[in-house]
Amino acid sequence: MKALELDWKPLALVPLLALAALPAVGSGSTWVTLTVAGLAMGMIIFIIASGLTLVFGLMDVLNFGHGVFIALGAFVATSVLGAMGDWTGSAELWRNLVAVVPAMVIAMAVAAAVGLAFERFIVRPVYGQHLKQILITMGGMIIGEELIKVIWGPLQIALPLPEGMRGSLLLGDASVEKYRLIAVVVGLLVFGLQIWTLSRTKIGLLIRAGVQDREMVESLGYRIRRLFVGVFVVGSALAGLGGVMWGLYQQNVVPQMGAQVNVLIFIVIIIGGLGSTGGALIGALLVGLMANYTGFLAPKVALFSNIALMVAVLLWRPQGVYPVANR
């Protein structure tokens, strides 16, 4: 018996997909550009999806309203960054960061606070009732979207990248946007922090155990509902952060953006295995890469391609790439 066995096969899917796309794309430089764009998109989706997968894993809660926190985070960022035009207009990266970091922190705080209320008043009354969860959380998202329209208006709002984050770097012949590299770095930091928390702290241990068998965690004397509320709030904050990054990635925001991204994050957590953080990362990277490759090669089938990807993965591993034991 080996002490720790890493299931490497799902990890290999990401480079395999990238290599498989190379001959179809043809040009090496275009392939590098698309791959970095796909990884950046994947990292942003991972930030958004990682909280949702733990929420489902811990309490079997199907939160179709997760998208509202994405939109909320993005709209809060438009207000914060709009008020800091002197800082975002500077060509110096550190001055841009002085504006972007507080925008992210405030967006996360607002999304966390709204997440706390969302859990208390919308999710808690329907614990254990999946159909009602789907209906009421979707209703919550619709109400959230309408409230965003009341505060910020119904129209698209521009969220331009700060000056210092615009432009591209040249990697050989390939042009790689600076912001996409920043998104990859932020995504890796969030992933590293999550993995550290889950593997090195007692709270993380409780979350991993709760995802597998919450009844046994309670029998050991821990209040899993409190843990769930904490995870829900952190998941909402991460969705808010993801919303800021998604908005900057798209350079505009609309009140419906949460619903648009919702489809992708559900594909990601299903591919990853419900409740699996590592699986969510693999799923997000696959979805990000697939969206960019097919967006370039065959734009009309871009969304379908991710659904096809999900079907293919589920045919291989019906519980997702990293199924959680006991579920």
Add this chain to the structure above:
Amino acid sequence: MNDVLLTLEGVHTHIGAYHILHGVDLVVPRGQLTMLLGRNGAGKTTTLRTIMGLWPASRGRIRFQGDDITAQATPQIAGRGIAYVPENMGIFADLTVKENMLLAARQAKSAGQIDQARLQWIFSLFPAVEKFWNHPAGKLSGGQKQMLAVSRAIVEPRELLIVDEPSKGLAPAIINNMIDAFRQLKAQGVTILLVEQNLSFAKRLGDTVAVMDNGVVVHAGAMQALADDEALQQSLLGLSL
């Protein structure tokens, strides 16, 4: 009341539309090992889960150390000093043996903070726990998982240990380890409530016994008295010890 740790008075439990327990009366004396016997479907596991608050009692009263715990949530009940090993063992398969033990040690934030003397004692009872310390618990054999489940329940001192069918599917050598472990725990003053189907196991360990049938306790008394009375065994359990 000091010699009684746990009492159930007229406890009823419903699971959905099913009425499983029909007024269970049970007394678990402090410092003794009580066996809960009965045929399949008699309500033994439901009784344990009702004590733990996993299936709430719909009627009746459960007292632990004199306090009414009937309406309390599972974490509160466990926090009072009750350790529970379910029939499926409740092992966290994706976690290592060490992580399973650390979870049960509520006072410890890391494995280094677990009471090392107690840990060494557990290792002496169940060497497999030490041998596979850093291995995923899901890879253990059935017997090793049962050892881990019991080890986890005793990693910190508890007032009452509740175990559902500890000998189920175990090899005779491991059963002997298990019996030794329960005897040592009893000698330390721990009260134990065991559900068992293995009657020779029950006879070797039990001080007192309660026999259930159709959701009620139909016999309660000394284990030895039941072991000595073949006619009573036949009428209660349909076989003899």
